[in-house]
Amino acid sequence: MQKHQAFWQYQNSKNGRPRSGRTQQNISKAKKMITKNVSQRKLAKQLNTSKSNVQRILNLDLQLKPYKIRRQPFLQTAHIEKRLKFSYWVQNNFTKNDCLKILFSDEKQFEIDGVYNTQNDRIGAVDRAQADLKGGIFQKQKFPQKVMVWIGVSSRGLSPLVFLPKGGINSQIYIDQVLPVSKKFGDDNLGEDWIYQQDGATCHTSEQTQNWCYDNFPNFIPKDKWPPNSPDLNPLDYSVWNEIVNSMKWNKVYSITTLKQQIKAAVKSISNETILHICQNWYKRVRSLQSNNGLFIQ
Structure with missing residues (x-):
C-alpha cells in the first residue's frame, strides 16, 4: 500500500x-x-x-x-449553499417524470495512451518477467495525442458524438458544432417539451451561448441555477464516461483515428436500459443533497 x-x-x-x-x-x-x-x-x-x-x-x-483516498472537488460554503438551493429548485419545479426529459451534456478529453489505474490494474503471472510479457508495462508518451469529445445523455439514450477541434473549444465553436446536435437529438427523441443541461464551463455560460439556448431550446437550466463543482450531479461525469472508457478496446488504439473508432464503438455498445437506469436515479440523487447537507455524493 x-x-x-x-x-x-x-x-x-x-x-x-x-x-x-x-x-x-x-x-x-x-x-x-x-x-x-x-x-x-x-x-x-x-x-x-x-x-x-x-x-x-x-x-x-x-x-x-x-x-483508497477518493478524489472529489473541493466544496466551499458558497458551493454547498448553491447545491442545496439547486436541490430544492429541482424538487419544487420538476417531477420525477420531468427529469426523464432532461438532456445532460458534457465534454471529455481522451488520450491515445488510454486509462491506467495503478491501484486497480493487475496482471496475473508467476513472476515479473511474465507479467511484463502479458502487458504489465504501461508506456505513456510525454506528449500524448488527444481528442475532445462532446456527447449528450437522456433517458432515451446517447446522442451522436461531436469530436471537437484540436486546441480547445470556445463559445462560437460550441454554438456552431454542439448545440445544433443537442437540439436535433432533443427534438427527435424527447418531444416538444424537454430541458437542456450544461455545466459552468466558460463556453456554456457566455452571454452568446445563453442567448442561443433561450432562443432555441424549449427549456434549459440557466447558468445561475446549475451549481459549481458538481460533477456528481451530471450522469456523464459520475457514470456514463466510465461506461464508455471501460467498454473501449484500448489495445486497438494506436492513433487518433483508431481512438475515435473505439469511442464510437463503445458508445454503441452501451444499452439503452443501462442509460435509462442511470437517468432514472438522477432525481433521487439530487434530492439526497438535502439529507447530505449539500456535500459531495459518491
Whole structure:
C-alpha cells in the first residue's frame, strides 16, 4: 500500500493473544500510528517487525480494512449553499417524470495512451518477467495525442458524438458544432417539451451561448441555477464516461483515428436500459443533497 493511497478504517479488535511480533505494545503503537496514514513498510520498520506481522496486526488485531483516498472537488460554503438551493429548485419545479426529459451534456478529453489505474490494474503471472510479457508495462508518451469529445445523455439514450477541434473549444465553436446536435437529438427523441443541461464551463455560460439556448431550446437550466463543482450531479461525469472508457478496446488504439473508432464503438455498445437506469436515479440523487447537507455524493 503506497503512502497517501489508502486509509485504514478502525473497527473493534478481536479477543485473543497476539502471536510473535504481535505484542500488545506493537498493537497499541500501530493503532496510534495509523491515524498518520503511514505505509505498512514504514510501520513495520518503526515497530521493528516484519511487514507480514504488521498486516496481521492491522487485519486481525485491529480489524482494519484498506480504503483508497477518493478524489472529489473541493466544496466551499458558497458551493454547498448553491447545491442545496439547486436541490430544492429541482424538487419544487420538476417531477420525477420531468427529469426523464432532461438532456445532460458534457465534454471529455481522451488520450491515445488510454486509462491506467495503478491501484486497480493487475496482471496475473508467476513472476515479473511474465507479467511484463502479458502487458504489465504501461508506456505513456510525454506528449500524448488527444481528442475532445462532446456527447449528450437522456433517458432515451446517447446522442451522436461531436469530436471537437484540436486546441480547445470556445463559445462560437460550441454554438456552431454542439448545440445544433443537442437540439436535433432533443427534438427527435424527447418531444416538444424537454430541458437542456450544461455545466459552468466558460463556453456554456457566455452571454452568446445563453442567448442561443433561450432562443432555441424549449427549456434549459440557466447558468445561475446549475451549481459549481458538481460533477456528481451530471450522469456523464459520475457514470456514463466510465461506461464508455471501460467498454473501449484500448489495445486497438494506436492513433487518433483508431481512438475515435473505439469511442464510437463503445458508445454503441452501451444499452439503452443501462442509460435509462442511470437517468432514472438522477432525481433521487439530487434530492439526497438535502439529507447530505449539500456535500459531495459518491
